[in-house]
Amino acid sequence: MVKEGAAPAAAPVPRAARRRRLPFSAWHLLLAPLSLGFALPLVWLVLSSFMTNAEINRFPPALWPKGIDLGGYRYVLGNAMFPRWFANSCIVSTVAVGSNLVLGALGGYAFARMRFRGSRALLALMLATMVIPFQLTMIPTFLVMKWLGLIDTLGALIVPSLVTPFAVFLFRQFFLGLPREMEEAAWIDGCSRLRVLFSIVLPLARPALATVAVLTFLATWNDLSWPLIAINHDTQYTLQLGLTTFQGQHHTQWAAVMAGNVITVLPVLLAFLFAQRTFIQSLTSSGLKG
Numbered sequence: 001m002v003k004e005g006a007a008p009a010a011a012p013v014p015r016a017a018r019r020r021r022l023p024f025s026a027w028h029l030l031l032a033p034l035s036l037g038f039a040l041p042l043v044w045l046v047l048s049s050f051m052t053n054a055e056i057n058r059f060p061p062a063l064w065p066k067g068i069d070l071g072g073y074r075y076v077l078g079n080a081m082f083p084r085w086f087a088n089s090c091i092v093s094t095v096a097v098g099s100n101l102v103l104g105a106l107g108g109y110a111f112a113r114m115r116f117r118g119s120r121a122l123l124a125l126m127l128a129t130m131v132i133p134f135q136l137t138m139i140p141t142f143l144v145m146k147w148l149g150l151i152d153t154l155g156a157l158i159v160p161s162l163v164t165p166f167a168v169f170l171f172r173q174f175f176l177g178l179p180r181e182m183e184e185a186a187w188i189d190g191c192s193r194l195r196v197l198f199s200i201v202l203p204l205a206r207p208a209l210a211t212v213a214v215l216t217f218l219a220t221w222n223d224l225s226w227p228l229i230a231i232n233h234d235t236q237y238t239l240q241l242g243l244t245t246f247q248g249q250h251h252t253q254w255a256a257v258m259a260g261n262v263i264t265v266l267p268v269l270l271a272f273l274f275a276q277r278t279f280i281q282s283l284t285s286s287g288l289k290g
Helices: 015-019 028-048 053-057 071-079 082-113 119-131 134-147 155-161 165-176 181-188 193-204 206-221 225-230 239-249 254-274 276-285
Strands: none
Touching (some): 028 254, 119 165, 134 225, 165 206
16 A cells, blocks of 8 residues: 555666667677677787887787888788789689679579479589588599699689589579569560569679678688699799798798788778678578578
8 A cells, every 4th residue: 555645656667768778789798898809819910010020029029019110011012922822812702703693693593483303402412512521522623623724723713613502592592582573574574584683683682692792702712722732833822822831931020921911811801891781681681491
């Protein structure tokens, strides 16, 4: 019973109202320190690339450069084959990204919209190749590239990456989520399947295109094991392979090694930052269907 003259008890504050007092999610209090911990090695890599060799070799190590020293970058760009290796990596990655976007979209659209004999079995067989480790396929791949006469050329790095099962599968899943009505209207107007794909479907599939482009770029740019097997001459090295040999030959030039690592990592970071929004949108919208 409430006594006369007593103030009524305050109503409990709803949980949603208490949450609105924070300008951000409570999870950020945990995720922010974790993200900072993961970013510290990258930050130290960038800072050490502007240090001198004496500062890097000092014990205890310097955490902040006394001044901006570009000696490591000058050494890398002027006294090594880094520009050639960088160009080789750009060529291989660009061709692989473009071919996966075109061929992956064609394959994904065929599996999503066309029904032909053995389509499900062919799709299952293609997806089964995704679980086969590279160590089991590198010898057959090497023999095929040798038979084609591509060993020790950039073609040996490009041909195995022209299209991947993951690109086909991701495009298929995204196309399954698109309504058929727009495509059917275009077919009634006389459009072919290729025109429907390139004029109607692909403009709506920008998240999937960005995701395939970013993941393919990361895979080809960071690949080391296959170039190590297929390439012998240093003029055909990619940036990852060249950086590995550069570290072995210039183990005392730590400023140059750090500068080379920064040059290697920078394109990957830029590619992900530019496509981050569409990348996340694709992962949340292309669920596993049918």
